[in-house]
Amino acid sequence: MSVINFAAREINCKVVYYGPGFSGKTTNLKHVFSTVPQALRGEMVSLATEDERTLFFDFLPLELGTVQGFRTRFFLYTVPGQVFYNASRKLILRGVDGIVFVADSAPNRLRANAESMRNLRENLSEYGMSLQEIPLVIQVNKRDLPDALPLDMILQVIDPVRHYPHFEAIAGQGRGVFESLKAASKGVLERLAQPS
Amino acid sequence: MIEPSVALFGDAYELVNGQLAGLLESARARYALLVDKKGFVLAHREALWAPNPPSLDSMATLIAGSAAATSALARLVGEVQFHELIQQGEDVGLYLESVSEQTLLAVVFDHEALVGKIKLFARRVVAELREILEQAAHSPAPVQLDREFSTSASALLDDLFGKDAGGSA
Numbered sequence: 001m002s003v004i005n006f007a008a009r010e011i012n013c014k015v016v017y018y019g020p021g022f023s024g025k026t027t028n029l030k031h032v033f034s035t036v037p038q039a040l041r042g043e044m045v046s047l048a049t050e051d052e053r054t055l056f057f058d059f060l061p062l063e064l065g066t067v068q069g070f071r072t073r074f075f076l077y078t079v080p081g082q083v084f085y086n087a088s089r090k091l092i093l094r095g096v097d098g099i100v101f102v103a104d105s106a107p108n109r110l111r112a113n114a115e116s117m118r119n120l121r122e123n124l125s126e127y128g129m130s131l132q133e134i135p136l137v138i139q140v141n142k143r144d145l146p147d148a149l150p151l152d153m154i155l156q157v158i159d160p161v162r163h164y165p166h167f168e169a170i171a172g173q174g175r176g177v178f179e180s181l182k183a184a185s186k187g188v189l190e191r192l193a194q195p196s
Numbered sequence: 197m198i199e200p201s202v203a204l205f206g207d208a209y210e211l212v213n214g215q216l217a218g219l220l221e222s223a224r225a226r227y228a229l230l231v232d233k234k235g236f237v238l239a240h241r242e243a244l245w246a247p248n249p250p251s252l253d254s255m256a257t258l259i260a261g262s263a264a265a266t267s268a269l270a271r272l273v274g275e276v277q278f279h280e281l282i283q284q285g286e287d288v289g290l291y292l293e294s295v296s297e298q299t300l301l302a303v304v305f306d307h308e309a310l311v312g313k314i315k316l317f318a319r320r321v322v323a324e325l326r327e328i329l330e331q332a333a334h335s336p337a338p339v340q341l342d343r344e345f346s347t348s349a350s351a352l353l354d355d356l357f358g359k360d361a362g363g364s365a
Contacts, residue, residue, distance in 0.1 A: 011341075012236065040356065043251045045258060056261060061253045064356065067349045068341075075235075075257075091264045095234055182357040186350055193346035 011070045013188045014077065014095055015181070018120050019102035020112035021053065021081030024141040024171040028102060029058050029078055031177045036062060054080040057092050074185055081116065090123050098188040099136040100180050102171070103158055105148035114157040135187025138166040139180040144173070202232050202298050208332030209239060215321050215328070216241035223317040225305040226288070230325065232298050235260035249304075259292060259302050282311065293318055295325050 017025040026046065033044040040063045047056035057077050064072040079089040101120065103113045124130060140154050155166060165183050169176025204212055216228040216239060226246040230239045235257040242249055249255070262281070270278045281292040291303040291314050301322055305314050 036356065043254045045254045047258075047261070056265070059254065059257050062356070064349060065352045067352065068345050070345075072349055072352070075253075087268060088265075091261070091268070094264075178357040182353055185353050185357075189346045189349045189353070192341045192349075193343045 009070050011067075011072045011192075012075055013073070013097045013185070013192075014075050015098045015100065015184050015188065016092055016096045017076070017078040017100045017102055018089075018093075018116065019081055020104055020109060020116040021083070023081060023102045023104040023109070023113075023116075024169075025078040025081060025102045026054055026058050027141075027171040028100070028139070028177050028180070029060050029076055031171060031174045032062070032076065032181065033060055035174065035178075039063070053082060054078055054085075056080065056085075056088050074188075076181070083115070083119075086119065086123070089119070090126065093120075093123050094127060096124075096129075096134060097191070098184040099131075099134055100139055100184045101136060101158065101164075102139045102141050102169075103154050105140060105142040105145050105154060107147055107149050110149060110154065110157060113154060117158040135184055135191060136164050137180050137183045137187070138164050139169045139171075139176055140166060141169045141171050141176070143168045143175075144170045202238060202296075202329065204238055204329075204332070208328055211328050211332070212239045212325060213241060215324050219303065219317055219321045223303065223305065223314045224309045225303045225314060227302075227304040228321075229255065229259070229302045230295065231256045231259050231300045231302055233260050233263055233300060234298075238299065255302070259300060263292065263294075263300055280315070282315075284311070289314075291315065291318055293322050295322050296329050299325075299329065301325060 017028055019025055029044060033041060042061035045059040046054070048054050057079060060076040062074045062076060064074060066072065077092050079092045101117065121131060124134065138155070138159060140151055142148060151168065155162065167176045167180045167183070169180065171177050212230055216230065219225065219228050220241055220243045225243065227240065227242045227249050229237055232238055237252045237256045240252060266281055267277050270276065277294065279294050283290040287307050289305050289307070289311065291305065293301045295301050301318060303314055303318055
C-alpha cells in the first residue's frame with residue numbers, strides 16, 4: 001500500500017519488478033540507477049548471491065518531487081526470479097502498489113514466464129490482493145535475441161486477453177526501461193486518485 | 197488502497213527523539229533509529245561525533261527486510277518472533293529490537309561500545325518507546341488524494357522519464 005506519512009508529509013509508493021529468473025529485472029533497476037540524476041535517486045541496494053543472482057531483493061528509491069506539499073517517492077524493488085526463492089518474493093510483494101512484469105523472450109523461457117505469472121497471482125492472493133486491483137504492466141525483454149519468440153506467443157501465455165499494457169524492451173541497452181516504469185507509476189498515481 | 201503507517205505527531209515525535217538522543221548518550225552509540233517494519237524511518241538521531249550516516253532509506257529497507265526474514269525464520273522453528281538481533285563486525289555493530297507490532301529500534305554502535313550496555317539501555321528505551329507509541333502514535337485515517345494530485349505527479353513523471361511512454365494495450 002502507498003504509505004502516506006502525514007507527520008513527514010510524504011507519499012511513498014512501492015513498485016515491484018516481477019518475473020522469471022534471468023529475465024532482466026535487476027538490469028532494469030541498474031539502468032534506472034545509472035540514468036536518473038543523483039539528486040533524484042538514492043543508493044541502489046542489491047542482495048545478491050556470489051554469482052549475482054538476486055537472493056532477496058534489489059532496492060532503489062526515486063524522488064519525484066513535492067506535490068501539493070507532499071514529498072512523493074517511488075521505491076523500486078525487484079524480487080528474486082528463481083523458483084526456489086518464493087518466500088523472499090512473498091515478503092517483497094507485501095504492500096505493493098504497482099508491478100512491472102519482466103518477461104523473457106528466449107524460446108526456452110516461455111514456460112518460466114507463464115509459471116512466474118501464475119506464481120504472482122498466487123502470492124498476491126495470499127495477501128488478499130488480486131491483479132484486478134494492482135496496476136501491472138508487462139515488459140517483454142530481450143527483444144534483441146536472434147531467436148526471440150514472437151511477441152504474441154509470449155503474451156498468449158501471460159496475458160491471453162491482453163488486459164495489461166505491454167512494452168518491448170532491451171533492458172541491457174536501456175530500451176523500454178523508462179517506458180515500462182513510467183506506465184506502472186502512472187497506474188499507481190491513477191489509483192491514488194480513485195475513490196476507495 | 198491507501199493504508200497509512202504509524203505516524204508520530206508533535207509531542208510524541210519529540211518524545212521519541214528525546215529517547216533516541218538519550219540512548220546515544222548513555223550507550224555511546226553512533227545512530228539510533230525507530231523504523232517501521234515496512235521499511236520507513238519514523239525518527240532518527242545521530243551522535244555529534246559520529247560520521248555521516250549512510251542512506252537512511254537504504255538502512256531502513258534493509259533493517260525491515262532483515263526483520264521480516266528473521267521473523268519468518270522464527271515462525272519456521274516454532275517461535276512467534278525473535279525479539280532482538282545483534283550483528284557485529286570488526287568496527288561497527290547493529291542491534292535490533294522489536295518495539296511494537298509495526299516498529300523496530302535499530303542502534304548502530306562502534307566496537308568500543310559495550311554490547312551489554314547497548315542492550316541494557318536499548319531495552320529501557322524500548323519500554324519507553326512502547327509506551328509513547330501506545331499512547332500517541334496515530335494511524336491516520338485514509339485520505340483521498342484528488343485528481344489534481346495525480347495530474348501534478350504525472351507531470352513530474354514526464355519530467356523524470358520523458359514524455360513518450362509508448363506501449364500497447
